[in-house]
Amino acid sequence: MDMLEIKNLHAKVEDNVILRGINLSVKPGEVHAIMGPNGSGKSTLAHILAGRDGYEVTAGEVRYKGLDLLEMAPEERAREGVFLAFQYPVEIPGVNSSYFLKAGLNEIRKHRGLPELDAIDFLALVKERMKLVDMDASLLNRPVNEGFSGGEKKRNEIFQMAVLEPTLCVLDETDSGLDIDALKIVARGVNALRSPERAFVLVTHYQRLLNYIVPDFVHVLSKGRIVRSGGKELALELEEKGYAWVEELAGAGQPVGA
Amino acid sequence: MAATETKPAPAVFQEHFAAREEALSARGGPQLHEIRRRGLARFVELGFPTFKDEDWRQTPLAPVLDVAWTPAEPPAAMPSPAALRPFLFGDEVTARLVFVNGCFSPSLSFRGEVPDNVFIGSLAEALSTQPDWVREHLAQQLGFENQPFAALNTAFIADGAAVYVPRGVTLPQPVHLLFLSSGDAGPSVAYPRSLVVVEESAGLSLVEHYASLSDRPTLTNAASEVVCGENSRVDHYKVQSEGKGARHVGAMQARQARGANYTHHSISLGAAWARHDLSTLLAGEGVEALLHGLFVLTGEQLCDHHTRIEHAAPHCRSFELYKGVLDQRARGVFNGRIYVHREAQKTDSKQSNGNLLLSDDAVVFTKPQLEIFADDVKCTHGATIGRLDEDAFFYMRSRGIGREESRTLLIYAFASEVIDRIRIEPLRRQLLRALVEHLPNGRIIKEVA
Ligand SMILES: Nc1ncnc2c1ncn2[C@@H]1O[C@H](COP(=O)(O)OP(=O)(O)OP(=O)(O)O)[C@@H](O)[C@H]1O
Numbered sequence: 001m002d003m004l005e006i007k008n009l010h011a012k013v014e015d016n017v018i019l020r021g022i023n024l025s026v027k028p029g030e031v032h033a034i035m036g037p038n039g040s041g042k043s044t045l046a047h048i049l050a051g052r053d054g055y056e057v058t059a060g061e062v063r064y065k066g067l068d069l070l071e072m073a074p075e076e077r078a079r080e081g082v083f084l085a086f087q088y089p090v091e092i093p094g095v096n097s098s099y100f101l102k103a104g105l106n107e108i109r110k111h112r113g114l115p116e117l118d119a120i121d122f123l124a125l126v127k128e129r130m131k132l133v134d135m136d137a138s139l140l141n142r143p144v145n146e147g148f149s150g151g152e153k154k155r156n157e158i159f160q161m162a163v164l165e166p167t168l169c170v171l172d173e174t175d176s177g178l179d180i181d182a183l184k185i186v187a188r189g190v191n192a193l194r195s196p197e198r199a200f201v202l203v204t205h206y207q208r209l210l211n212y213i214v215p216d217f218v219h220v221l222s223k224g225r226i227v228r229s230g231g232k233e234l235a236l237e238l239e240e241k242g243y244a245w246v247e248e249l250a251g252a253g254q255p256v257g258a
Numbered sequence: 259m260a261a262t263e264t265k266p267a268p269a270v271f272q273e274h275f276a277a278r279e280e281a282l283s284a285r286g287g288p289q290l291h292e293i294r295r296r297g298l299a300r301f302v303e304l305g306f307p308t309f310k311d312e313d314w315r316q317t318p319l320a321p322v323l324d325v326a327w328t329p330a331e332p333p334a335a336m337p338s339p340a341a342l343r344p345f346l347f348g349d350e351v352t353a354r355l356v357f358v359n360g361c362f363s364p365s366l367s368f369r370g371e372v373p374d375n376v377f378i379g380s381l382a383e384a385l386s387t388q389p390d391w392v393r394e395h396l397a398q399q400l401g402f403e404n405q406p407f408a409a410l411n412t413a414f415i416a417d418g419a420a421v422y423v424p425r426g427v428t429l430p431q432p433v434h435l436l437f438l439s440s441g442d443a444g445p446s447v448a449y450p451r452s453l454v455v456v457e458e459s460a461g462l463s464l465v466e467h468y469a470s471l472s473d474r475p476t477l478t479n480a481a482s483e484v485v486c487g488e489n490s491r492v493d494h495y496k497v498q499s500e501g502k503g504a505r506h507v508g509a510m511q512a513r514q515a516r517g518a519n520y521t522h523h524s525i526s527l528g529a530a531w532a533r534h535d536l537s538t539l540l541a542g543e544g545v546e547a548l549l550h551g552l553f554v555l556t557g558e559q560l561c562d563h564h565t566r567i568e569h570a571a572p573h574c575r576s577f578e579l580y581k582g583v584l585d586q587r588a589r590g591v592f593n594g595r596i597y598v599h600r601e602a603q604k605t606d607s608k609q610s611n612g613n614l615l616l617s618d619d620a621v622v623f624t625k626p627q628l629e630i631f632a633d634d635v636k637c638t639h640g641a642t643i644g645r646l647d648e649d650a651f652f653y654m655r656s657r658g659i660g661r662e663e664s665r666t667l668l669i670y671a672f673a674s675e676v677i678d679r680i681r682i683e684p685l686r687r688q689l690l691r692a693l694v695e696h697l698p699n700g701r702i703i704k705e706v707a
Pocket residue numbers: 013016018036037038039040041042043044045054
């Protein structure tokens with residue numbers, strides 16, 4: 001069965017139509033990459049999956065594990081296993097990182113019928129998962145993302161993902177702004193989390209990331225539509241031909257190979 | 259209607275004064291009594307402020323004026339020591355002075371060992387012995403020309419706290435002043451008056467806490483004077499957590515000599531209506547004044563922080579951070595006046611005021627008032643009135659944290675920035691817990707503090 005099924009999703013913000021009929025099916029264990037030019041609607045799609053306010057879905061539906069995802073509050077989605085690694089992680093002055101993560105984790109555990117973790121078990125878990133992304137433990141004592149470097153913020157997203165153990169991971173340009181070493185670390189973290197039960201949707205501009213996290217499918221988004229889908233070789237083709245080629249495809253109307 | 263007949267005109271307070279004058283004049287010398295009489299006369303001239311007064315434009319006085327106050331008397335029965343427990347922040351204090359309805363309670367108070375010549379006691383006691391520092395400073399710092407409530411407090415100077423720290427002495431633990439109101443004999447007004455003198459190179463950490471033993475109507479009209487000698491260091495905390503029926507008006511005037519470092523915190527969570535006038539005079543060079551404040555209001559609560567920082571000497575620094583959280587129909591005011599004299603070159607002054615509105619019906623008024631007569635200064639100010647940060651709110655929920663918990667955490671985070679600057683660790687923790695309890699749905703984040 002599909003874990004995630006997006007059917008004919010149309011969405012707008014105020015009067016701007018942004019998504020114009022997205023179709024996408026994701027099965028457990030799969031990695032899907034979504035590529036596409038700036039402004040094509042990638043983050044919008046990611047936000048709608050995570051439940052952000054401000055978007056109006058005008059048509060279509062999204063099913064996740066058989067649930068009507070669009071009807072669920074963001075925290076309910078998170079507790080059901082949806083995780084969004086933000087393109088721009090938010091700084092929250094005054095909220096301690098460790099408290100924040102523990103609060104989220106325990107809500108998710110409660111929802112899954114697991115006992116809440118106490119401070120000691122939480123610390124043990126956190127220490128172990130930090131290794132995955134080479135994150136400095138001192139960051140946990142600081143307010144959420146406050147004063148973190150761009151790279152630290154991105155790693156922190158993957159670290160949170162590793163702690164919360166979601167089943168659907170949506171990564172919005174987690175590779176942007178990372179140097180090559182950090183990129184490898186992030187990719188290593190993601191690869192370590194790959195499992196037959198877990199699916200990934202990676203939004204990226206660069207084929208580079210896909211050398212490290214090899215996707216099962218690549219989709220090209222343009223002007224709010226998936227204009228082409230294929231295997232990992234599509235990313236290479238895209239790199240070679242550029243987004244102008246995508247624009248042509250978009251002009252041609254029907255998605256190819258979807 | 260009865261309510262209009264019983265409205266307290268200044269005449270009512272003149273009657274109160276007349277009835278108590280004999281007892282008042284017995285405390286302190288004729289010189290002090292003359293000051294009382296001038297206070298009363300000035301109060302009668304000024305009358306209660308109206309919305310036409312620039313300093314009271316946003317702060318309606320009805321909650322004070324609509325009640326027939328009588329002078330507070332000592333309560334029929336003193337509270338038990340156990341009743342004080344909620345107001346204590348730990349055992350590590352140099353001394354604790356407890357006042358009930360404005361009167362010192364020796365049995366509830368205690369004084370630890372202190373170096374010679376330190377005085378920590380009631381003002382009444384200090385007035386009976388009249389040491390030099392009382393004669394020199396009492397009613398000499400706090401002006402009342404344009405402050406009717408300060409004038410009225412001055413008219414009734416009788417008791418309060420008196421603290422004297424001689425040259426070179428630093429008290430290792432805080433001094434805790436606890437002012438309790440009982441309201442058990444009908445609506446009553448108390449006039450606690452405190453004098454704190456910290457001499458050259460001396461140090462003091464002082465907690466001035468106003469609280470209630472009930473939710474009955476009381477009016478606390480408090481005034482404090484703080485004299486900071488050269489190179490002294492004074493950390494002054496004012497906590498106002500009075501009951502639902504309380505009205506509080508308090509004036510604080512500090513004076514800082516050369517090199518003195520003075521920090522003030524005003525944490526105002528209680529009372530139906532609270533007005534704080536906080537003022538410091540930077541009288542010598544190289545002074546640092548740090549003023550912080552927080553109110554967290556709900557229901558129909560009102561809180562007003564009026565600050566005044568007077569830079570009268572060069573090379574001084576002042577810093578202000580005031581915050582407000584307002585829910586339901588609460589009303590908040592911040593007015594930050596900074597006055598820089600012509601001589602006060604190289605003044606470095608920064609003021610910020612942030613407000614978080616949680617409801618459409620809450621209102622807040624914020625106003626910087628900079629009057630700068632020196633040309634080589636750095637003065638900055640900024641004020642914000644905002645709502646919860648939607649991005650942060652969504653980010654938290656996307657990690658599984660519930661809507662209410664996320665909201666409460668964000669409010670807590672906003673407000674705790676001020677409390678986190680408190681340097682008395684047990685007090686800081688106690689106030690963080692008080693903040694959590696005070697927040698709507700605070701219980702869900704109780705672990706955070
Ligand atoms: N809140 C908003 N208000 C108005 N327009 C918006 C809003 N959010 C997104 N848009 C518009 O929707 C379009 C798609 O934006 P989106 O952020 O989804 O693009 P993207 O594919 O993620 O781009 P990038 O590669 O630059 O991150 C853009 O034209 C953007 O300006």
